[in-house]
Structure formats: C-alpha cells, structure tokens
Amino acid sequence: MKLYVRIALCLATGVVLLAPLTFSDRYANLAIRMLVAALFASAFNLLWRQARLLSFGHGVYFGAGMFAVVHLMRANEAGLNVPLILVPLAGALSGSIIGVLCGFVATLRSGAYFSMITLAIAELIYSLGPRWQALFGGEAGVSSMRLPSMGLSFAALNEVYLIVLGWSAVGFATIWFFAKTPLGQIAFALGDNERRLQFLGYRTHAVKVYLFALSAALSGLAGGLLGVAAENVDYTVFGPASSAAPVIQTFIGGADVLFGPAFGAALLTGFGNVFSDVTRLWLLYQGIAFVLVVMFLPAGIVGSLLMGKKRPLREAIANTLAVLLCSASLIFLCESASILLSDSYSSLRASQDGSWVSYRLFNMELAPGSPIVWGLPLIAALTGLIISWKLKGREETA
Amino acid sequence: MTYLLTSLVNGLVFGLLLFMVSAGLTLIFGMMGVLNFAHSSLYMLGAYLGYSIGRWTGFWTALLLAPLAVALLGASIERFMLRRVHRHGHAQELLLTFGLALIIHEIVKLVYGPYPVEYTIPTELARTAFNVNGLNIPLYRLFIGAVAVSMFVSLFLMMKYTRVGLIVRAALSQPLMVESLGHNVGFIFLLVFAIGAALAGLAGAVAGAFYPTGPNMAEDLGSIVFVVVVVGGLGSLEGALVASLAIGLLTTLTVGLDWTLAGALAPLGLSGWAASIGGPFSITLSSLTGSLPFIIMLFVLLVRPAGLMGERA
Amino acid sequence: MGLTVTGLHAHYGKSHVLRGVTFELPPQSIYSLVGRNGSGRSTTLKSIMGIVRPTEGSILLDGAEQSGRDIRNIVRAGIAYVPEDRLVFPTLTVAENLRMGQLRPLPGRVVWTVDQMYEYFPRLHERKDTKAGKLSGGEQQMLTMCRSLLGNPKFLLLDEPTEGLAPKIVERLVEAILDVRKHGVSVLLIEQRLTIALDISDRVLVMGHGHIVYNGTPDSLRNDADVQRNWLAVGTSVS
Numbered sequence: 033m034k035l036y037v038r039i040a041l042c043l044a045t046g047v048v049l050l051a052p053l054t055f056s057d058r059y060a061n062l063a064i065r066m067l068v069a070a071l072f073a074s075a076f077n078l079l080w081r082q083a084r085l086l087s088f089g090h091g092v093y094f095g096a097g098m099f100a101v102v103h104l105m106r107a108n109e110a111g112l113n114v115p116l117i118l119v120p121l122a123g124a125l126s127g128s129i130i131g132v133l134c135g136f137v138a139t140l141r142s143g144a145y146f147s148m149i150t151l152a153i154a155e156l157i158y159s160l161g162p163r164w165q166a167l168f169g170g171e172a173g174v175s176s177m178r179l180p181s182m183g184l185s186f187a188a189l190n191e192v193y194l195i196v197l198g199w200s201a202v203g204f205a206t207i208w209f210f211a212k213t214p215l216g217q218i219a220f221a222l223g224d225n226e227r228r229l230q231f232l233g234y235r236t237h238a239v240k241v242y243l244f245a246l247s248a249a250l251s252g253l254a255g256g257l258l259g260v261a262a263e264n265v266d267y268t269v270f271g272p273a274s275s276a277a278p279v280i281q282t283f284i285g286g287a288d289v290l291f292g293p294a295f296g297a298a299l300l301t302g303f304g305n306v307f308s309d310v311t312r313l314w315l316l317y318q319g320i321a322f323v324l325v326v327m328f329l330p331a332g333i334v335g336s337l338l339m340g341k342k343r344p345l346r347e348a349i350a351n352t353l354a355v356l357l358c359s360a361s362l363i364f365l366c367e368s369a370s371i372l373l374s375d376s377y378s379s380l381r382a383s384q385d386g387s388w389v390s391y392r393l394f395n396m397e398l399a400p401g402s403p404i405v406w407g408l409p410l411i412a413a414l415t416g417l418i419i420s421w422k423l424k425g426r427e428e429t430a
Numbered sequence: 431m432t433y434l435l436t437s438l439v440n441g442l443v444f445g446l447l448l449f450m451v452s453a454g455l456t457l458i459f460g461m462m463g464v465l466n467f468a469h470s471s472l473y474m475l476g477a478y479l480g481y482s483i484g485r486w487t488g489f490w491t492a493l494l495l496a497p498l499a500v501a502l503l504g505a506s507i508e509r510f511m512l513r514r515v516h517r518h519g520h521a522q523e524l525l526l527t528f529g530l531a532l533i534i535h536e537i538v539k540l541v542y543g544p545y546p547v548e549y550t551i552p553t554e555l556a557r558t559a560f561n562v563n564g565l566n567i568p569l570y571r572l573f574i575g576a577v578a579v580s581m582f583v584s585l586f587l588m589m590k591y592t593r594v595g596l597i598v599r600a601a602l603s604q605p606l607m608v609e610s611l612g613h614n615v616g617f618i619f620l621l622v623f624a625i626g627a628a629l630a631g632l633a634g635a636v637a638g639a640f641y642p643t644g645p646n647m648a649e650d651l652g653s654i655v656f657v658v659v660v661v662g663g664l665g666s667l668e669g670a671l672v673a674s675l676a677i678g679l680l681t682t683l684t685v686g687l688d689w690t691l692a693g694a695l696a697p698l699g700l701s702g703w704a705a706s707i708g709g710p711f712s713i714t715l716s717s718l719t720g721s722l723p724f725i726i727m728l729f730v731l732l733v734r735p736a737g738l739m740g741e742r743a
Numbered sequence: 744m745g746l747t748v749t750g751l752h753a754h755y756g757k758s759h760v761l762r763g764v765t766f767e768l769p770p771q772s773i774y775s776l777v778g779r780n781g782s783g784r785s786t787t788l789k790s791i792m793g794i795v796r797p798t799e800g801s802i803l804l805d806g807a808e809q810s811g812r813d814i815r816n817i818v819r820a821g822i823a824y825v826p827e828d829r830l831v832f833p834t835l836t837v838a839e840n841l842r843m844g845q846l847r848p849l850p851g852r853v854v855w856t857v858d859q860m861y862e863y864f865p866r867l868h869e870r871k872d873t874k875a876g877k878l879s880g881g882e883q884q885m886l887t888m889c890r891s892l893l894g895n896p897k898f899l900l901l902d903e904p905t906e907g908l909a910p911k912i913v914e915r916l917v918e919a920i921l922d923v924r925k926h927g928v929s930v931l932l933i934e935q936r937l938t939i940a941l942d943i944s945d946r947v948l949v950m951g952h953g954h955i956v957y958n959g960t961p962d963s964l965r966n967d968a969d970v971q972r973n974w975l976a977v978g979t980s981v982s
Contacts, residue, residue: 611843
C-alpha cells in the first residue's frame with residue numbers, strides 16, 4: 033500500500049471513531065453498543081481462532097463483567113471513590129476470575145464436548161440468576177447511576193463513549209498483541225495439533241485455561257463497558273441470546289481474520305438497531321444470513337473479501353445482482369407473510385366479511401389476491417437463482 | 431405418599447418424552463459426529479404441525495402426518511445443507527444447525543405469533559385414567575407414556591434384528607468400513623436423520639397437546655436433551671433411555687423439596703451462620719430443579735466423559 | 744479379464760504418493776506387493792478402492808472402469824478390501840460382523856457362506872456371540888478377512904494381514920488365502936515378511952517411490968540381489 037493511502041485510511045478511521053463524540057444520545061448509544069459487540073466477538077474468537085474451541089456460553093463472562101461494574105458503581109454511590117474511567121476494569125477482573133474457574137472445567141474436554149460444557153455452564157448460571165436476589169437483583173435486576181468523575185459529568189452518552197473507545201482500544205491491542213506472544217503462538221499450534229504439543233512437553237491444559245481466562249476477561253471488559261453505559265443489568269444477560277450473538281457475528285464477519293469478528297459485530301449491531309425499528313423480522317433475516325454464510329462463505333464476509341480469488345468485474349456484478357434479487361424477494365415475502373398472518377390483519381378481514389383486503393407494505397397498496405404481488409417476487413428470486421447457478425457452472429468448468 | 435406417586439408418574443412421563451426427543455439426537459451424534467442444535471426445533475415443529483394439520487384432519491391423522499412432514503424436513507436438512515458443509519468439519523456442521531434453530535424459532539414466531547397456540551388433547555383422551563387416594567391421573571399422560579414406550583420397543587427391535595439396524599450400529603463406530611463393505615453409508619445417514627427427526631416430531635405432536643405449544647418450547651427442552659445425550663453416552667439408545675428417566679424423575683421429585691444448603695449444614699451447627707449469608711446457602715432444592723440437569727451433566731462430563739453407557743469418549 | 748491398473752497417480756494434500764502405478768492382476772492368482780514403508784503400497788490399495796481418490800490413471804475390472812466411482816460401487820463390482828488396522832465393528836458380535844459383510848450374490852461370482860468361514864477358522868465359530876472388540880488381534884484379522892470374503896469378491900485386497908500375529912495363526916491365514924485362490928478369487932497382498940510373499944505368490948511386485956520398480960516371479964526375485972538390496976530389506980537377504 034502506498035504511504036498516502038495508509039495515511040488517508042488512518043485519518044478516515046480516526047474520524048469515524050471520534051465522530052460519535054459529537055452525537056446525540058441515541059447514536060452515541062448505538063456507537064457504544066457496536067464497539068462493545070465488536071470487542072465481545074473478538075474476545076470470543078480468541079478461543080476459536082487460536083485453539084479451535086467453540087464456546088456457546090460466553091454470555092456468562094460478559095454478564096459477569098456487567099454485574100461487577102454495576103455493583104461497583106453502586107458502591108461508588110455509597111461513597112466508594114473509584115474514578116469512572118477505572119470502573120470497567122472490574123468487569124475484566126470478574127470476567128477473568130469466572131473465566132479461570134469455568135475455563136478450567138470446560139477445557140478438560142475439546143470439540144463438541146467443550147461446546148456442550150460451556151453451554152451447560154451458561155444454562156446453569158441462567159437458571160440460578162433469578163434465585164439469587166442479593167447478587168442478581170431478581171427479575172428487576174440491579175441499577176446504579178454514573179457519578180461525575182475527573183471533571184466530566186458523564187451524564188450524556190457521548191462522554192461515556194470516550195471511556196468505551198479507550199478501553200476497547202486497549203482490548204483490541206491486547207488481542208492483536210497476544211497473537212504475537214509465545215503463549216499466543218502456542219495457542220495457535222493447539223488448534224492444529226494438540227497431541228503434538230503434548231509430546232513436545234507443553235502443558236496444553238494450562239495453555240487453554242490461560243487462553244480461556246484472557247477471552248473471558250476481555251468479554252468481561254466488554255460487558256463492563258456496556259454496564260457503565262446502560263447503568264443497569266438483569267439476569268437475562270446470561271440467557272442464550274447473549275451467548276449466541278458473538279457466535280453469529282464472528283462467523284458472519286470471518287472467524288479466521290483478526291478483525292473479522294469485530295466487523296461482523298459492528299455490522300450486525302448497526303443493522304439490527306436500524307432495522308428492528310422498521311421490521312420485527314430482523315432476527316429471522318440475521319439467522320438466514322448466518323446459515324447462508326456458513327454454507328456458502330465459510331470464510332465469512334471479510335475472509336472471503338481478503339482471500340477470495342479475483343473474479344472478472346462482470347461476474348462480480350452478476351453475483352451481486354443475484355444476491356440482491358433473491359434477498360429483495362425474500363424480504364418482500366417474509367414481510368408480507370408477517371402482515372397477512374398478524375392478528376390485526378385477521379380481525380380486519382373478519383370485519384370485511386373475510387375477504388382478502390389489501391395491505392400496505394413499503395408505501396405500496398398491495399392486494400393479496402393479485403398474481404402480480406406474488407408472481408413478481410417469485411420471478412425475481414428465480415432469476416437470481418438462475419444467475420448464481422450459471423455463475424457456479426462457469427466456475428466449475430473454468 | 432400421594433405427592434410421591436404423582437411425582438413418579440409425572441417424572442416417568444416427562445422422562446419418556448425426553449427419551450423420544452433424545453433418541454434421534456444421540457443416534458445422529460454417535461454416527462455422524464454432528465451435534466444437532468436444531469433437533470429440539472424439530473420437536474417444536476412437530477407440535478405446531480400437529481396443531482395445524484389437526485385443525486383440518488383431526489388429531490389422529492395429524493399425529494401421523496406431522497412426524498412425516500418433520501422427517502421430510504430433517505431429510506432435506508441432511509441432504510441439502512449438512513452434506514454440503516461436511517467437508518468443512520464438525521464445527522461448521524454444528525454452526526449450521528445452530529443457525530437453523532434460530533431460523534425455525536423466528537419462523538414459528540412469524541407464523542404462529544409469540545404466544546402459545548391452543549393445541550388441546552382430543553376429547554376421547556381428555557379423561558381421568560384412574561384415581562389413587564383422591565388423586566386423578568390423566569389418561570393423556572399415560573398415552574404419552576405408551577407412545578414413548580412403543581416407540582422405544584420398535585426402535586430397539588429395529589436396531590437389534592433388522593439389517594438396516596445392523597448397518598446403523600456398525601456405522602456408529604466405523605462409517606468408512608461400512609462403506610468399504612459395499613453399503614451406502616450416505617443413505618444410512620439420511621435415513622437416521624429422517625427417523626430421528628420423525629421421532630422428535632412425533633414427540634412434539636403428542637406432547638404439544640398436553641404441555642404448552644409455544645415458540646420457546648424448543649429452547650426449554652433443547653439444553654436438557656443435550657444433557658440426556660451426554661449423560662447417557664453418545665450413540666447409546668439404552669443410555670439415553672436411562673438418562674431420560676433419571677432426569678425426568680429427578681426434576682419432578684425435587685420440585686417439592688425445600689432443602690437448603692444451610693439446612694444440610696445443621697448437623698455441624700452451622701445452619702444459622704449459613705442462612706445469614708444467604709445467597710447460594712438459602713436456595714431451596716426445589717428452586718434448583720431447572721439447574722439440576724446441568725450440574726449432573728457437568729459432573730458426568732468430568733468424571734465419566736463417555737457417559738453411562740457410551741462406548742467411547 | 745482381471746484387474747488392470749494403469750498409470751495410477753494419487754496425492755495426499757501436496758505430497759505426490761503414487762507416481763504412475765501399473766500392473767495387471769489376472770483371475771485366480773496371488774500377487775504380493777512388497778517394498779519399504781512409505782513406498783506407496785497401502786495407498787495403491789486405497790486408490791483402487793476409491794478410499795483415496797486417484798488423481799490420474801485407470802483401474803479396469805474385467806474391462807470396466809472403476810476409477811472415480813464410489814467406494815461401495817467398486818466393492819459391489821467385485822473388489823474387497825481388508826485394511827491394515829483391522830477395523831472390526833467392536834460393538835457388534837462376531838456373527839453380526841460377518842453378516843455386515845454379506846452382499847446379495849451376483850451371477851458369475853464365487854459365493855461364500857458363513858459356515859464356510861467357520862470351517863476356515865473354527866475359532867470364529869466358538870466366539871460367534873462375542874463382541875468383536877473383545878477378540879485378540881489374530882481373531883480380528885480372521886474376522887475382517889472373512890467379512891470381506893462374504894461380499895463374494897473377484898479380487899481380494901489384503902493390507903498386511905500377518906502383521907503382529909503368532910506364527911501358528913499366520914500359517915492358518917496363509918492356508919486360507921491359498922484355498923480362497925483355489926476357489927477362483929484373486930488376492931493382492933501387502934506383505935512385510937518377504938519369505939511369506941515369496942512362498943505363496945505367483946508374482947511379486949516391488950514398490951519404491953510410488954512406482955512398481957520390479958515385477959517378476961518369486962524365483963527370479965530370489966536371485967535378484969540388486970532389487971533386494973535397492974528396494975527391500977535393510978541388509979537382510981532371503982535364502
């Protein structure tokens with residue numbers, strides 16, 4: 033890369049990262065959540081990218097960080113004087129403590145067994161959550177207030193963003209740096225061939241526990257940052273959704289690229305925030321995208337962009353067109369189904385003698401009985417499928 | 431006494447239900463190494479399809495058609511999706527089924543809404559079977575049990591005495607060698623996946639009429655089914671049966687017990703101290719019912735990773 | 744007629760393991776494949792079976808191309824394979840293991856029955872209800888060979904059947920192999936012990952660096968000190 037391109041890139045990144053400081057609460061909050069998700073997914077992926085360990089229970093360490101931070105902020109309210117900028121460290125600390133305990137148990141096994149142990153630990157904590165009132169605050173959760181610190185009020189979220197940005201930078205730097213340390217290198221070898229490492233005299237279990245603890249500490253840091261921003265937390269943070277998020281984001285982004293998970297997390301958090309206002313099917317689309325990526329882009333989005341072979345411009349355009357056609361018609365069909373199957377539509381129909389009254393979607397008045405409404409998207413989808421099928425055929429003959 | 435009896439019946443029936451769902455899962459995992467996250471979603475689909483089809487055809491026909499439809503879906507998942515990602519390894523397969531579970535969950539919410547549907551038991555089974563000490567045992571509970579038992583017996587006979595069962599058992603340990611003897615292992619995988627899906631679908635169609643049929647039923651059962659499979663030993667039907675019954679009984683029997691850790695420390699004279707600390711010391715056993723299976727699973731994974739009846743770890 | 748392998752190439756990842764293997768195995772004969780470890784003997788058998796996909800070359804069975812077909816179709820066409828590591832089904836009984844080998848008899852094939860197998864190896868009959876995982880190494884070897892025979896093959900490929908077995912059992916196996924040939928089945932045998940290979944084979948194929956470097960009768964190999972020195976045992980000669 034030429035020097036001035038690099039400088040321009042760095043400047044652009046700097047501008048993008050600092051811009052949220054000027055945002056209103058709504059968007060500063062979104063920026064915080066994107067950064068937190070990015071850090072969380074990258075922390076999760078330490079285990080997979082290096083040691084090929086797939087955790088389905090990372091919500092536990094994220095949640096541990098969140099709870100620790102909120103409790104610390106309550107203690108601050110009660111008179112303890114920890115500067116707000118150091119508060120997220122409590123998240124990292126509690127994440128690493130829980131991480132050492134759980135990691136010691138989970139890494140005794142590998143493969144699918146490791147996944148199941150992490151899942152079981154998460155389910156265990158999740159089922160205990162509502163029972164332990166003093167620690168988890170029951171159904172209502174635990175709340176606190178940020179207190180002014182170091183001359184800043186921290187009332188507005190864009191001030192909090194500064195803390196989040198700073199600590200995320202530390203987190204990402206740790207991940208990047210860790211891969212270069214001897215321990216990080218051994219962890220990489222672990223994913224390739226654990227037995228060989230054992231023969232070389234390494235205590236592989238200890239390595240895995242270190243790795244797990246680091247991953248949990250950074251997850252806890254991410255949780256802690258969210259805790260500072262959200263000021264409250266309840267036990268549902270231990271639920272399956274929090275543990276699923278980094279898995280989905282990581283593999284959509286690209287698990288074998290250093291910043292793939294961060295990209296996937298930022299992308300999906302951003303889209304999720306924008307689209308969940310527009311549609312209630314966002315999770316469905318995210319699930320479909322995830323399955324499609326797993327099936328057709330095993331390297332993830334960033335991974336495919338970086339490592340994919342260069343194809344002629346025409347093919348790239350045709351491919352994009354096919355994807356657009358298919359997803360547009362899929363979205364149309366799903367949104368239509370969502371309206372037509374809703375309770376409000378069926379009561380509307382009942383009031384109109386059961387006839388299929390028209391419905392509004394994307395600013396269009398659509399008649400469910402019309403063949404065009406269903407035919408057009410179907411034709412679009414078919415065209416898309418044929419294009420991609422042809423492209424694939426060409427690839428195979430080439 | 432009455433409490434014990436109800437708990438026993440409920441626990442047995444719940445255990446048998448668990449077995450119906452976990453039978454397919456354990457076979458699939460044992461044979462193909464695929465941990466199928468979407469398996470309990472197939473159970474949920476069985477319940478919803480039983481409900482939907484039943485509105486047109488009546489309960490009994492739906493009980494036949496719903497599992498068939500789920501089997502067809504299971505077969506397509508194996509043939510068109512899993513087989514495609516197989517060369518990328520087991521982790522990729524696991525991720526695929528994980529994604530499928532998410533999709534099925536959302537589709538069910540899209541089609542049927544976020545609340546449970548009114549899937550009810552047919553009137554001819556909505557009676558009391560018998561009465562012990564003034565306690566009514568519903569006939570439908572016995573029906574669930576009977577379906578599960580007859581399913582276990584036929585599955586057991588199939589595995590033990592038919593040629594297909596023989597090939598399946600052989601493929602559980604050495605799939606490549608089975609292929610090297612001239613058998614079509616790909617087809618056997620497809621078949622096992624379809625049968626496993628059908629069983630999960632049948633369990634859903636039967637149980638959905640009794641327990642609530644809602645979009646969370648897959649999630650609620652899913653992790654417990656994993657527990658059953660791990661505790662029983664991967665690929666072992668007998669192990670799955672024993673583990674299902676044990677966990678079914680354990681979870682129902684502990685519901686009524688209000689023992690606490692603080693209480694257990696009483697003989698040491700520490701109960702007052704423990705109770706004052708609260709937290710984990712004052713949680714009653716009954717409120718731990720949901721956590722108990724996971725504690726057992728962790729214990730088994732660490733002490734005997736091959737499970738109760740597993741042949742290998 | 745027979746099994747004709749021509750210009751067979753195979754790769755494991757980037758390493759080129761077979762570099763043009765060519766030989767012909769006529770009906771009703773015993774050929775041995777000998778050579779040092781890593782010379783490509785096992786890979787040759789696996790490539791013929793389709794377990795390793797050959798990258799180039801042809802495998803004709805009575806004139807019909809087998810290269811590129813699925814494993815099970817190659818088996819059904821009449822080639823049976825007994826791998827080196829004796830993959831019995833450990834959780835199945837001996838009798839069940841044998842049933843796993845049985846395929847529908849096709850016209851023109853030598854048909855084997857389970858009883859014949861028990862005659863070859865009475866030991867298997869004694870242990871027919873034992874789980875195969877509990878058998879000794881020798882018993883497992885007998886079992887896997889019988890199991891493969893029950894598929895009624897025209898060609899039987901054996902990968903080091905005598906490895907690690909007691910002399911008595913080796914004798915029994917050799918007798919069985921000779922008898923199988925008498926019934927009209929051809930055997931291609933990987934054999935570490937040159938004496939056995941020379942004793943029972945019609946021809947011996949010597950492999951080195953992924954080729955067949957020598958193809959001749961046992962007698963001519965006995966007299967060919969060069970081949971023995973260059974491609975076979977390290978310093979030991981055969982009397």
